[in-house]
Amino acid sequence: MISSVDKTCPLTFASVDPDAALKAVVGKKRSEVLAEVAASGLKGRGGAGFPTSVKWNLAAAARGQEKFVICNADEGEPGTFKDRVILSDYADLVCAGMTAAAYAIGATRGIIYLRGEYTYLRPHLEDVLARRRGRSLLGPKILGKDGFDFDIEIRMGAGAYVCGEETALIESLEGNRGEPRNRPPFPVDTGFMSRPTAVNNVETLAWAACILANGAEWFKKHGTEKSTGLKLFSVSGDVERPGVYEFPLGITIAELLRHVGGENAKAAQIGGASGHCVPASQFERTIAFEDVPTGGSVIVFGPDRDMLEVAENFLEFFVEESCGQCTPCREGSRKLLEGVKMLRKGTCSMKYLRELCGLGQTMQLASKCGLGQSAPNALLSIVEHFKDDILGRTPQAV
């Protein structure tokens, strides 16, 4: 069963022909494909914003008998659901993007790592893959091109948020606990089965296909100099029209809120639990890799929301999803959660709150992977912007 999908504005993906993208790819040299993606300035749409062309170039340059392209469909960031929509409606575009990546780096095997919570999407994706094999868009000699062999299989996650981190994802594929690796080495040279591997987000791959169909200049018409192109946003919370939206990067938060019907918000959480909480006074800031970065999650909080409840919810999430491997993240998340509970009961001194913030900064510096480094973000930004809301509270029945 494929769930109903709320799309609140027309998406560019609907207008791009995945076959055209792939035909354009096989008509080019590998270096030309890499150059086109580099010219577009496409950056990873999963949230980290790493330049896609750099990743592909490194994987292309790496020596290896066998190389892999992995589509990271472990969409788990709280408040994010755009990948679900893309996989439901534009799976061919994602597959075309993977195939293009395979061509560019010289990979023969592709894996879609689909989160366990999206198991209901699997039959649909298997159908898409089977159809593509039937049309010679996957398998040996793709589109009749000699030496261009590539196929995609689907592997399922099993309910671990940390597996969205690319090295944890690879660990999981290899049959291990999903614990992030030390980097370097990076997956582009030592990835799945120690082979060169390009791991890209669902949306990144779909945009790569669009770029190869329509050209880098078309893509750069939108966005800012450092954050080119359009981006999908998953909007939820206190807004009139929640759903998936497409906006150019560089849009101000205020403008985004006008589109979705959330003008009276007191804060917006940009980038999910690991992102930042932006207060209304800063709604003129832009959503872009150089200002407020995001993987697409926008959760809007209306005037009556208790920001401490938000912080508590996110910290409970991190306590549960920390893999437990490194101390700053494992113990730090717990201490921060305890601190939030004290704040809610009104028993936290200013001195202790400062210590908690110091601990949060330590976690940002000392945690091994992005999960622990970003776990304190929400609390730190809420403490910074909503002191009046959180200090000296009288105990409430929670």
Next chain:
Amino acid sequence: MLVTESDKIREDIRKLTETYGRDRSALMPILQEVQKKYCRISDIAMQEIADLLSIHPVEVYGVVSFYSFLDDKPKGRFIIRLCRTISCTMQGKARVAKQLENDLGVLFGQTTADGLFTLEWANCLGMCDQGPALLVNDQVFTQVTPDKVHDIIEGCRRSFAQHVSQKREEH
């Protein structure tokens, strides 16, 4: 010849290794299939998988205990996972949770005495625009209200009864 449960598990796992191979990277798909069929991954299953993949059983246990969709303890035939993330909270998750507990007669983290239902929390299900959301096994339900909880549970009971009567006819 009488076939015991453990013989059956061993045979199933052997067949799974024919599909997925005996490389370590076959571990997750094998565990997921065993979990789906038996609602748990028992000690016997872990030992058998370890033997066939030539790894230590504790390696298998390490993986089972890491992932929230894999369990060594028995779970219900239907695992109901309610999204606990803030977007669903803001759309009335708490009352759905209470009604689930009331209608099933168990608390979160528990399994009903008949072994039919396990009630759990899940982190973001990616249905934030249509919350509160819950999963029943692989199926997703959105915009769940307390009064829909009863229908969802009864739907599970009906499909289980159908499944049992089909099995009886087969025998």
